[in-house]
Amino acid sequence: MTKTAVTFRLNGAETAIFVDGGQNLLDVLRRGVGDLSPKYGCGQGGCGGCSVLVDGTLRLACITLAESVDGASVETAAGLADGPRLHPLQKAFMEGFAAQCGYCTPGMLMAARALLDANPDPAREEVVEAISGNLCRCTGYEPIIDAILAAAADLRGGAAR
């Protein structure tokens, strides 16, 4: 089978790997590189479990052709923490009990990250819209929405609204 060489930055680290024709980015991240933070849920872009940022833009790794990220910067939930220091989103999710089984959490974090990068002071309905492509079967979403709003306030350096 023909392999294609692909190089990209994964959470800031240069990464080079050979991919198969038609192989998706999620498979390359999980099985090829060993970043297990993005999850396989549906394989058809319906659940958001594999949400990652490609050049700062939220995308679904399971329906992204791996070779299309050649030369790009890919960010996953594994890159959110700075050593032992959790990202404010991770901290807010933990403190707000925004994860139960945890399967959707890495995708939720990346969708939230994309939102807060573009809009540091979102309204509640903007948070709802931002995670509208991410399914959670445990929490009922409310703690996740609260956690994202709390992280936004934390990142702005002020008290919660």
Added chain:
Amino acid sequence: MITVETFDTLAAASSAMAGAGSGNRAGAGGSCYMGGGTLVMRAVNYGDGDFSRILRSRDPALLRIEPDGGGVFIGAGATMAAIAGHRETAFLAEAATAVGGPAIRNMATLGGNLFAPPPYGDLSTALLALDARVRTADGQETPMESFFARRRMTGPLVAGVTVPRPEPGVLRFRKVTRVRPKGVSVMAIAVRLPFRSGRLAGVRIAFGAMGPTPVRAKSAESALEGGGLEDARIARAAETLAHDLAPADDALASAWYRQAVAPVHLARLLRSAREG
């Protein structure tokens, strides 16, 4: 096994596709052009695609959104997010934003939406109501309606669409879903309601997910043409819908249900248009 070929220009990709003796979506073992990948990669992942060769293009012209005569040209590679966020296509923002969640909208392209099977194709439904024209790599333009009538046939790749710019407020769009805030379409409805001296002239009513492709409800258009949006006229338009719609059963709704509620949703949309 899948092979992927990437071309620098749409013309080169289109020649490669034509050389394969196939259209945008070919038969067994054939070639398939991939835009954003939201439909094609799903088929790759599930192994149920009718292709073994994926063609892509990096042509920057595919991303263009720009004024074109009295309207706008939108490149086939423009994403839903790009269309929703661009000043030139502000009149399509509601329909483009109706598609998927934010990640899907960052990936899904206009070109893919034109070929999306039901229940997808919300944006294409709005484009049909606007009398958009599909421009192919050979420079030909085809009205959306003819394009949809023979969508599965062979032909050159799609370069984009040209869309006449509607007067403000003339295009109304509604996506009917069963999940909030976002779900897949039970149906999408786009209506164009231009008034000339108090009477409707040039009404378009298009439905998505109510047939194999987005489709115009011409009997309902005729019922409204030349008049206003009085209750009796809206009721007449709504009761003609069964003539023009041919929905299918899917996991979201049965064909029977879709037929039964289409008049209700059209009437609601028309009444809300009347109320401003």
